[in-house]
Amino acid sequence: MLEKVDFPSDVKGLSIKELQELASDLRKEIIRVTSKNGGHVAPNLGAVELVIALAYVFDQPVDKVIWDVGHQAYAHKLITGRKKAFDTLRQYGGISGFLKRDESIYDVFGAGHASTSISAALGFSVSRDMKKEDHHIVVVVGDGALTGGMALEGLNQLGHLRKNMLVILNDNKMSISPNVGGLKNYLIKLQSAPVYNRLKDDVWDLLGKLPAGLSQKAREAASKVSEGLKNLLVPNLLFEELGIRYFGPIDGHNLPELIEILKKLKNIKGPKLLHVLTVKGKGFEPAEKMPTLFHGLGKYDPETGRPLKKGETPSYSKVFGRTLTDLGKTDQKVIAITAAMPEGTGLDIFREEIPERFYDVGIAEQHAVTFAAGMAASGLKPFCAIYSTFLQRAFDQIIHDVAIQNLPVKFALDRGGIVGEDGPTHHGVFDLSYLRIIPNMIVMAPKDEAELQRMIKTALDYDEGPIAFRYPRGRGLGVKLYEKPEPIPIGTWEVLKEGEDVLILAVGSMVQPSLEATELLKGINPTVVNARFIKPIDEELLRKLIKNHKII
Template sequence: MEICDTKYLVKIDSPADLKLLSLDELKIYCRELRDFLIDELSKNPGHFGSSLGAVELAVAIHYVYDIPEDKLVWDVGHQAYAHKIITGRRDAFPTNRKLGGLSGFPKMSESEYDSFGAGHASTSISAALGMAVAARLKKSRSKAIAVIGDGSMTGGLAFEGLNNAGAEKADLLVILNDNNHSIDPNVGALKEYFLDLTTSRRYNRMKIHIWNLLGFSPRFRRFLQKIEHGAKSFFLHQSNVFESLGFRYFGPTDGNDVVSLVRALRDLREIGGAKLLHIYTTKGKGYEPAEQNHTEWHAPGKFDPNTGEKGVAAQTLRYQDVFGYTILELARTNEIIVGVTPAMPTGCSLNIMMEAMPERAFDVGIAEGHAVTFAAGMAAAGLMPFCNIYSSFSQRSIDNIIHDVALQGLEVVLCLDRAGLVGEDGATHHGVFDIALLRAVPNIIIAAPADAVELRNIMYTASLGGYKGCFVIRYPRGGAFPKDVLNHECSLVEIGRGRKISGGERVAILSLGDMFEVAAQAAASCGGAHYDLRFAKPLDSALLDEVAANYGQVIVCENGVEAGGVGSAVLEYFARKGYKGDVRVVGIGDEFVEQGSVSQLWEQVGFREKLLKMTSLK
């Protein structure tokens, strides 16, 4: 592709600069901004397709509204790269998602233009409503805008916000950026509903005419609204769900036409109350490979911007791949096994099962709480669900795990992908809290495999049932395993049983999950023993008794927060038994860890330094 000259891009360092452009100049600026994003993201990977699709939207909002006096809340944040560049972060953009650089998501501490942080989905409407109510109470003229898209409207929190906003009648604009995708294609009845709204052209033409007449008297305005409601029922054969919730609905309109967007937003700025503007955009707009393959180009990594060619695919398997192939293998021999994921089939590799057994694998949309309770319902009816959720996203379903699974003793296998530090996505995505959040709950097993073979064995063990409650399997992002690991026949692992890897003197190093290798290296370096706990709950009491009897110093290594993690569990056990050993924990301290490569982040939190100090290595 050819990168266009940057006649306007280099001149825009703030929304105030943007407002000096004419509408025709805005169109040129959008092309320059999109080319800038393509070039930068080809070298420094990030969220690609969503941000390309939202270029005109970001430009139009900043052209019409007075951000940050007006409050702009982005949902998820995948769409916000253009917003960052408009708001003075163009020159810093090459640091995006790097250690010490810009966050990949909106972040309040990064810029006054980021009204609210976003890394998880479906939060924008609730947050923007709070800002709209605050403006009303403070008698401020500030406007509040929520941009929701990339499948986030399927999240329950979005509808809780809509319901409240309609009742509050606050001055709130919700912009539904409908691109029919999150990472994978959107699913569910809501997707089909949006499609009906988008394709009903007769209704939309009439809608525009009716709203253009709303400047008449209040009585005539109410009369026109009644006509419109009847027309809507005739053309769509259903009511508009947003208007049923108390919103004025506008659209759908082309969200990649910056001039039309500006005109629409200017009109909406003058209308009070709760409003929803439905726009449709193309994910990956302006870059043909991304337009043709939305899933692959959501976050493609490095690529050649001229050809679209990416690096050679790895010839090894990641943890997620091992999960995907193993659940399919287990499902082929056990007809009650089903798979569930909230909008991450490709990310967690459940797509492998979905392709082979579409009737037994379910993508429920961005709805983590629903995914867990949906799985619980299937378990109550005699199925064996494997529910795969990224660890940090599972935080959104804690009540469902406790109330709907553990309390009722239902056998649901909860596979937590991306557990531990994940790298460049930063604090919103690190999966470091799951053990601490779940360990106190009865009827929960928490396992962490040390490698791919162990993952297969633990999945097989969980699939056999016979326990009571939720079987959690946590494993990290990435990995590089030879493909022949899939040839290893799955074997049973005794629940709550760890293993002694090597003997030694003076110090025993206990590891959980992917901390296996670093613990093995440390044990070898200091002549200590190495034990693989395998389970954070239940702990292997016999193993811990052996450790307490033979070692005066114990170090627990974990890829999670120290407070409430498996190290805390070991400390609690030693205290209950009255053991006098010196137990130390090496994990994540009382802090939110920012973005960077995983190795950089481990160095930043001082993991190796702590381990060296504890083992008296110099």
């Protein structure tokens, strides 16, 4: 059936049976391509019916569909003119794994980080109304992204402005790892009380059939009764208290039901939220059983789901997690904090072995940093492990809540540098620049996984202020690891190769390539220095080396 569909308009003429066949074909294609290219498998498999229903009901791209993050949108790409290019997904020169405005007119708003969609859609709605245009605006946001403060800020403003907009909450009970926090528990409570929503809709429709004057009075009275009924059946209904009408929850894999309710919601003005329940990894048994692993992974066997082996060398993330856990067992003040990424950062090891000192705050990097600052101000030793690209979101908190107060928060920046297939929204290329300008901050980058161990120990022992170390994605160099790593004196570099005339100052993952490059040079014998402290620099060594080298 996928062969017959190139654009959303092609979906509209299909029968329910054909739509279900299309869903099956989309899943097969997603599995086929991601098995050889890697990618976000489970979230995309869980959103297939939602993509189809939106294409069936709404008139894209006139109607605007905005996807939060974008890792639910592979099926969207397949039915918006990119089917033939799908084999290039996440490859150099190919199509992005996320939404990109310059890739397709159907990618209304680009993303890669979570919780931005509602705010962006609200901006689109203001523009639409100012221009006196008449089209629908739909947001698809995951329950994990809804834990981000920015999403809640957007909902608050949406309820205040009363814009005609539909927010679809794609609730698979996970973001990357299983969801945490009060909002997760709140959504579970909503799922247990669908009777309120059915009763409210049935009564509202029934009262609308009364004569005009009587109908309005009856509905006003029913609204007052509804408030009491709502608090009885669904305590503290968050969305309706914000002024956003709530519908659901409904089965996100039931195409007839999805299509029917989306058609109804098109005709209801004002802010609305549809709560859709989906299964992460739907239709692919390995992904359904291991949704965290299949959230995002490299190449895998499309039959068994087993990841293709890359060797036995541990990743930098695993070395970090193992080392911090070992140090945490000897120092009761060590705390591990992450923002919805325990497996990705390697802190799943800490969680398993020292659960009472592990905190996953959800997709809330700003909160994570200030949470850590409070701990540091109270004498604890918090390690805040966040991907480099995501720590950008907490820049003000790093300055205002940590650095100005000179608090000893330890920042572990995973995925520093170019990360490859995930593209520009995920490259960790700004960290060295923005961390260096922050007062009181120490900044380090290890040349290999063993030096990473020493930097973790350095951070643990450093109590004079904030300290950060950034390390790359992927596996280490295979060097021997320390059983008991020793700290590195603050601000010291090391000379790895003595030479003359040319001085190479290499940082982090560029140290090994720099050493290899010297072997290719003919007639030139450079000195190679591991400039492992980006701030402060080793001024004493640098002044000494400058005297003996013409080129740096």
